[in-house]
Amino acid sequence: MSGGLWLCIRLPRLAHEALATAHHAAGTEAAGAEIAGAECGGDRAAIEAIEAIEQAAMERLAAWAYQWSSRVSYRLADGPLLWLELGASRALFGGYGALLAKLTAELTQLGYSHACALAPSPAGAALLTQAEEPRCVTTLAQLRLRLELLPLALLALPPQVLAALHSAGLRRIGQLLALPAAAIARRFGPAASLYLQRLCGSASDPRPAWRMPAVYRARFEFDAEVRATTALLFPLRRLLLEFQGYLRGRDCAVLRFTLQFEHYRHPASALTIGMSAPTRDAAQLLLLARERLQLLQLPAPVSALRLQALEFTAASVLQGDFFGSDAQQLQQLQLLLDRLQARLGDQQVRGLALEADHRPERSWRLVAPQPPTALPDLPAGVRPCSLLQPPRLIEAPAVLLSGPERIESGWWDGGDATRDYYVARAGDGARLWVFQDLARGEWYLQGLWT
Amino acid sequence: MNTPLTLEQLARLCRDAAGSHGPRPAAAPSGFAELDARLPGGGWPVGAIAELMSDAPGIGELSLMVPALSRLARAGRHIVWIAPPYLPYAPALAQRGLPLERVLLIQTGSLKESLWAMEQALRCPAVGAVLGWPASIVDRNVRRLQLAAAAGGSLGILYRPPEAARESSPAALRLRLHAAADGLAVEIHKSRGGNAGLTLRLAVASTAVA
Numbered sequence: 001m002s003g004g005l006w007l008c009i010r011l012p013r014l015a016h017e018a019l020a021t022a023h024h025a026a027g028t029e030a031a032g033a034e035i036a037g038a039e040c041g042g043d044r045a046a047i048e049a050i051e052a053i054e055q056a057a058m059e060r061l062a063a064w065a066y067q068w069s070s071r072v073s074y075r076l077a078d079g080p081l082l083w084l085e086l087g088a089s090r091a092l093f094g095g096y097g098a099l100l101a102k103l104t105a106e107l108t109q110l111g112y113s114h115a116c117a118l119a120p121s122p123a124g125a126a127l128l129t130q131a132e133e134p135r136c137v138t139t140l141a142q143l144r145l146r147l148e149l150l151p152l153a154l155l156a157l158p159p160q161v162l163a164a165l166h167s168a169g170l171r172r173i174g175q176l177l178a179l180p181a182a183a184i185a186r187r188f189g190p191a192a193s194l195y196l197q198r199l200c201g202s203a204s205d206p207r208p209a210w211r212m213p214a215v216y217r218a219r220f221e222f223d224a225e226v227r228a229t230t231a232l233l234f235p236l237r238r239l240l241l242e243f244q245g246y247l248r249g250r251d252c253a254v255l256r257f258t259l260q261f262e263h264y265r266h267p268a269s270a271l272t273i274g275m276s277a278p279t280r281d282a283a284q285l286l287l288l289a290r291e292r293l294q295l296l297q298l299p300a301p302v303s304a305l306r307l308q309a310l311e312f313t314a315a316s317v318l319q320g321d322f323f324g325s326d327a328q329q330l331q332q333l334q335l336l337l338d339r340l341q342a343r344l345g346d347q348q349v350r351g352l353a354l355e356a357d358h359r360p361e362r363s364w365r366l367v368a369p370q371p372p373t374a375l376p377d378l379p380a381g382v383r384p385c386s387l388l389q390p391p392r393l394i395e396a397p398a399v400l401l402s403g404p405e406r407i408e409s410g411w412w413d414g415g416d417a418t419r420d421y422y423v424a425r426a427g428d429g430a431r432l433w434v435f436q437d438l439a440r441g442e443w444y445l446q447g448l449w450t
Numbered sequence: 451m452n453t454p455l456t457l458e459q460l461a462r463l464c465r466d467a468a469g470s471h472g473p474r475p476a477a478a479p480s481g482f483a484e485l486d487a488r489l490p491g492g493g494w495p496v497g498a499i500a501e502l503m504s505d506a507p508g509i510g511e512l513s514l515m516v517p518a519l520s521r522l523a524r525a526g527r528h529i530v531w532i533a534p535p536y537l538p539y540a541p542a543l544a545q546r547g548l549p550l551e552r553v554l555l556i557q558t559g560s561l562k563e564s565l566w567a568m569e570q571a572l573r574c575p576a577v578g579a580v581l582g583w584p585a586s587i588v589d590r591n592v593r594r595l596q597l598a599a600a601a602g603g604s605l606g607i608l609y610r611p612p613e614a615a616r617e618s619s620p621a622a623l624r625l626r627l628h629a630a631a632d633g634l635a636v637e638i639h640k641s642r643g644g645n646a647g648l649t650l651r652l653a654v655a656s657t658a659v660a
Binding site: 329330332333335336337339340343344347348349350351352353354360363364365366369379382383384385386387388389426428429430431432447448449450 | 505506507508509510511512513516526528534536537538539540541542543544545546550551553554555556557558559563566567570571574575576577628629630
């Protein structure tokens with residue numbers, strides 16, 4: 001018995017659509033014509049190149065599918081087909097309907113044509129992807145009933161076997177299943193008999209389980225060199241959506257990932273994108289990548305794009321998984337900080353904090369935008385909203401509105417200061433925060449009552 | 451698919467990532483009852499741009515905003531300073547009840563970067579107010595910032611030179627600020643949905659020891 005429930009996804013245009021993205025980025029057309037041309041012309045090298053693109057696309061989709069099932073397998077011939085074993089994860093997704101809707105929506109977003117079916121045997125699910133609705137059955141008895149009325153041509157059997165079945169007068173799968181297994185094996189070969197038993201779930205159908213790689217590497221080859229960084233966004237979006245699936249599958253998040261750009265006549269270049277908090281949200285990753293790409297000067301046109309992530313962090317309370325308003329605000333703020341830092345640089349985006357020092361110029365500091373842990377005492381005197389750093393030497397002010405406030409501090413660290421602070425008024429009505437250095441008698445402007 | 455569609459999709463992704471919240475109050479109380487009584491909705495225009503045109507720096511143009519900024523920050527929203535001409539002085543802001551952990555200070559290298567950063571910050575729902583000091587700004591960009599403020603439900607404050615009062619601007623609210631012996635004279639130059647031409651005297655942040 002094969003056990004469990006299998007979701008099968010048929011991706012009839014996988015190679016076309018993987019290639020179309022490459023064409024799209026390169027600004028060319030007609031992926032289908034290229035594939036047809038390669039097949040008709042028997043151009044072995046071209047066919048192999050297309051197969052490699054298809055294989056790479058399927059590997060990325062397997063990683064994407066892993067978020068819903070730890071048992072994923074695929075087959076490229078006659079399909080291509082991707083299977084997810086779902087028995088154990090049913091409860092996690094609010095029933096199959098919700099899961100199928102989500103899966104279908106993401107596949108559409110990824111840009112892949114697809115047909116999904118659900119059955120208690122992998123071969124049964126694969127067959128139902130080609131049948132009319134309904135394509136979801138959850139028990140072996142339902143599967144058998146569903147199969148009986150379907151035409152024989154849907155069976156994944158060699159053409160000569162199908163021809164033999166047809167000439168024996170059989171038209172529907174039910175007619176074939178009514179025959180004894182031994183008779184089928186004798187007349188149509190043991191392979192056909194085994195396939196039918198697997199189809200109905202009466203023989204086990206072991207499949208090599210796809211293994212989640214420990215580091216994530218995806219590569220996307222362009223069909224022609226790409227010059228504009230904006231053209232990289234389209235394939236990057238797909239790569240990141242697949243990457244999001246991988247991260248969900250491993251139940252982890254990333255703090256940084258690397259984009260590598262391959263060039264024909266130049267060594268590869270790379271761009272590492274870091275986040276202020278772990279994430280696995282494709283939209284957020286794309287936003288950051290877009291900011292960085294806009295500023296990037298590519299040394300040469302790009303022939304292939306790689307996405308690589310080597311380090312992962314645990315997914316504890318993650319943005320996008322948690323819908324409390326505080327968490328959502330934090331996520332939105334992080335997104336803003338990441339965007340600002342990506343474009344302007346980390347040092348340009350700062351927060352403010354207090355320092356326990358009486359000297360006005362040392363009673364504050366710039367910090368990384370983080371909540372401070374403890375607040376030093378506030379000064380007793382009222383302070384202006386804007387500070388001149390450093391204080392500016394001025395003439396003795398004519399109009400003093402209030403003061404003095406004596407500030408003495410710093411004898412222990414060499415920054416001796418004995419100052420009398422006043423509020424002064426300038427000719428244009430501005431209120432100034434000035435002090436007289438009592439050691440030297442000089443006047444300084446240190447703040448403005450903005 | 452063609453390229454414009456892709457960019458459109460990207461824009462949608464960006465919007466989805468930014469998330470959306472329920473309706474916000476249309477005004478943020480200024481903390482000055484006389485002013486609130488004259489402003490449509492009873493305060494600063496949330497989801498829009500207000501221009502403050504000060505005769506000179508240092509007459510109380512920032513103190514005018516501080517009560518509203520403190521209130522927004524204490525409600526959990528961030529206050530973003532984009533390339534201010536003077537350093538916002540942390541002890542003074544803390545004295546006036548503005549939680550410093552909600553303050554973000556952004557330095558930029560050009561006017562273009564400032565406008566970009568201002569737009570990003572205004573769009574972010576975690577931000578309550580954004581303060582900018584553009585050396586010059588054209589109507590198209592004010593309109594753009596206004597859209598960003600509407601999207602993020604935030605308040606945008608543009609500090610502009612006094613000469614800007616001679617030109618029109620799509621900003622929802624435009625105030626001229628004059629020095630006054632007992633505080634700040636606030637002249638309502640333009641008020642969308644309200645009355646213009648009025649001058650109020652406000653006792654903004656006292657310079658006396660409390």
